[in-house]
Amino acid sequence: MDQRQEIPAWVIKRLFNRGIMGMIVPREYGGGFGITSYNRVLFRMVSAHQSIGCGAIILFGTEAQKNVFFPL
Structure with a gap:
């Protein structure tokens, strides 16, 4: 990641799948971390x-x- 100065798509996908990219988004919009x-x-x-x-x-x-x- 450092050498290419980019985050691979698979990393971003995992962050979304685990809900991390929407941590502060309200539940009614698909978020939901307490x-x-x-x-x-x-x-x-x-x-x-x-x-x-x-x-x-x-x-x-x-x-x-x-x-x-x-x-x-």
């Missing part, structure tokens, strides 16, 4: 960013990178 499910998805997204992004900078980043990307 607030708990919505928060679980957001938690997983943030968790991934924290462990992948921040973890890599902590382990391998320079002090300059840490000063740019981390809050004080």
Whole structure:
């Protein structure tokens, strides 16, 4: 995905099939995630960013990178 700078159609299709692309859409329009499910998805997204992004900078980043990307 990074090299081609595009998200494959199969990924988008799975997101739609799982209801993720319509999380905040009201049920009467085909959506239907409750607030708990919505928060679980957001938690997983943030968790991934924290462990992948921040973890890599902590382990391998320079002090300059840490000063740019981390809050004080």
